[in-house]
Amino acid sequence: MIRDITLGQYYPADSPVHRLDARVKITATMLYIVELFLVKNFAGFLIAAAALFAVIALSRVPLRFIFRGLTAVFLIIFFTLILNIFLTDGRVLWHWKFITITYEGVIRAAFMAIRLVLLIIGSSILTLTTKPIELTDGLEKLMSPLSKIGVPSHEIALMMTIALRFIPTLMEETDKIIKAQQARGADFESGNIIQRAKSLIPILVPLFISSFRIAQELALAMEARCYHGGKGRTRMNEIHFHRGDAVAAVLLIGFLAVIIASRQLGSVL
Amino acid sequence: MAFIEIKNLTVQFMKVNEDGSEVPGRKALDDISLEIEKGSFAAVVGMNGSGKSTLAKCLNGLILPTKGDVTVDSMNTRDESRLWDIRSRVGMVFQNPDNQIVSSIVEDDVAFGPENLGVEPAEIRRRVDDALRRVGMYEQRNKGAHMLSGGQKQRIAIAGAVAMRPECIIFDEPTAMLDPKGRESVMKIIKELNSEGITTILITHFMEEAAEAGRVIVMNAGRVLCDRTPARLFSDTEMIERAGLELPPFIELREKAGLPSDITDIEGLAAYMRR
Known part of the structure; x- marks a missing residue:
């Protein structure tokens, strides 16, 4: 879906x-x-x-x-x-x-x-x-005049890169959580719209927690790879x-x- | 002088009480002193919570010592102005392949490190191609990272570290989430990189992986329990027991069959059986 x-x-x-x-x-x-x-x-x-x-x-x-x-x-x-x-x-x-x-x-x-x-x-x-990276690079370049008035164009571009990268990962995570909850007898298919919305809570809470965990691990991995902001950074494909x-x-x-x-x-x- | 010198390293995390006040918690690392020689291959083993990962994160300044010092290539990790120099010399590969890949496309992810170092674009391209060839993922360079298997993702993560041209790479349980095939391919790359002169520190739960190293550092409750060659470690079953580890399968076979303890690898065992 x-x-x-x-x-x-x-x-x-x-x-x-x-x-x-x-x-x-x-x-x-x-x-x-x-x-x-x-x-x-x-x-x-x-x-x-x-x-x-x-x-x-x-x-x-x-x-x-x-x-x-x-x-x-x-x-x-x-x-x-x-x-x-x-x-x-x-x-x-x-x-x-x-x-x-x-x-x-x-x-x-x-x-x-x-x-x-x-x-x-x-x-x-x-x-x-x-490519997502070209897209965000392009946006960063298009927005770069705005960085003079304090718009963090590099950070916005990086946020988009990471968001795009983690769409499939978080979907897998959601799938896993849904299956785990179903294995414990959770029911997502029956009931009226309000009951169904309520049944999403046991999916959303673990998903939220695991996305924080993923964010923390990713931040560590980025630091280990010398990420320190947009300053002094170059690009492979200019x-x-x-x-x-x-x-x-x-x-x-x-x-x-x-x-x-x-x-x-x-x-x- | 050794490439990495660890002197009286102690790390103590703060614990937050229910009322919000911070108190010193358990010592994750307790007065550790070690030296890692350039080009060597050291394995770090120990139970969960023994301080292996904390030790690894101290070696590139991700965690700073509470007491004591860590120096990499004569640079102290406490010296903030040298932090990026240290991290460009000491690369790191983490356990979960998914959570260390920054970019959706393979080659863009490998380029992330050199880009952060401010390398010239043409040189980044060379390094990325070279790193991808070294891990055998050059053909997949334009693929989406989410289309790859766990083992392939981990090879991309290794390429990401290799592209920074580090002198040392720390592998923090790189095979823990992989299937046997992925594990084998990652171990092969680790050994190859080490034979090309990259100082290798491998944190692992698998004793047969530790057996590949030149020395095995056994951690227990934040301390170094012993530090010796795999052959000497695996002939000391009492030490293995004490550290809460298990013997590699062929050593266990050797012990159970009552074979001489100078057999330290599968080749030796095979040679003995042929005789």
């Missing part, structure tokens, strides 16, 4: 997308998300989706890896759809007792769902094609801006222009 989340899972491959500078990829992803909210008609979404699938094709990441991330957020998309369909005012399409479906509601729901799907696919492409990155940046600006132009086409099609 929890294993299906692709966010933060790197897919090793040698592709033009993998080779891009992480800073370019992060900026592109952020711009892409902003653009998704600038789009106001289906033509725009078509362009955005086409661009996304072009990137997926270039990245050589198998489609099932990309769609696996979607199953985890299916519920959120589903609720967004429902709420938008039923709670938007406008031209009535269908009415039954207190339930009203409007034309605007359907359009808005469709837009929102497409937006969310593209947003999740877009951001999982970033994590699938960028980030360089290549020609491919310049091409990507130009394409990105072009894409941004097309999306903004698509707004002129009208509010639906």
Whole structure:
């Protein structure tokens, strides 16, 4: 169940997308998300989706890896759809007792769902094609101007590296605790929602304790390996801006222009 | 002068009472004096709580002495300005392979140490490739750390220490959580590193691993009970008993079969049986 989340899972491959500078990829992803909210008609979404699938094709990441991330957020998309369909005012399409479906509601729901799907696919492409360390290095570099005003950019980047690294470890730990509690007769499957939530306590408490233990051991291991903050630290893979990155940046600006132009086409099609 | 000198080392942790006041607790290490020669291979054995791990952590300044001194390559661990010099000379590999790997990708994790030392990027790349080849994990350099077996993870941890180009590596029960195959591969690497001149200190519960060392230091209740070659230790069953240890299987066989006590390894036993 929890294993299906692709966010933060790197897919090793040698592709033009993998080779891009992480800073370019992060900026592109952020711009892409902003653009998704600038789009106001289906033509725009078509362009955005086409661009996304072009990137997926270039990245050589198998489609099932990309769609696996979607199953985890299916519920959120589903609720967004429902709420938008039923709670938007406008031209009535269908009415039954207190339930009203409007034309605007359907359009808005469709837009929102497409937006969310593209947003999740877009951001999982970033994590699938960028090594976690490159991702955090890129963020550190992007944030480094902020360190002048006291933002601890190195520490934030390291925290993210470690968080990503320990997702699988903590999941294994959770699995172990669940099995241990089940072996003692704990029941996680029956009862109403409140009882089920309560039954999580015997999982969460040991998990919390063991994550503190892991943190302590890791801190010791890091100290033994001479970690003493970001000062004087070097990097094995320094980030360089290549020609491919310049091409990507130009394409990105072009894409941004097309999306903004698509707004002129009208509010639906 | 020996590479590591331990003089009258005492470590006493503070114990927190129920009312929050701190009082001195039991002595984890009690007046220990040892010398570790450059390039040697020493095993440290003893029951749980005998102070083995505490001793290991004193050797690179993770724990500072309450009394006495530890000097590494003539640098005192109390001297804070030399702490990073000491830790770059004395690497450490811990018991749990999962909790010492910092980065998700194998080669990035191996690079963590040299990066902390401020080594040039091209040189880090060379060291990482070299370290990964030495532990036989070069092919897996781009894999996710969570995809590896316990033995492979522990080899990555060893590569992480090797990439810092230390003169000494302390192994704190590196095989305790591994299956027999992983244990064997890790022991083979430890022996190889030692034969290449890296001073090796191996803390272990497995007597057959201790038998590989040049000397065995037996700890009991924070003190050194004895310090001798494996051959001499394993011919002294009374000492083994006293330290709460068990004999390696082939020594036990030797004792039970009443064979001469100058047989100290499996080869010797085989040679005796052939005669």
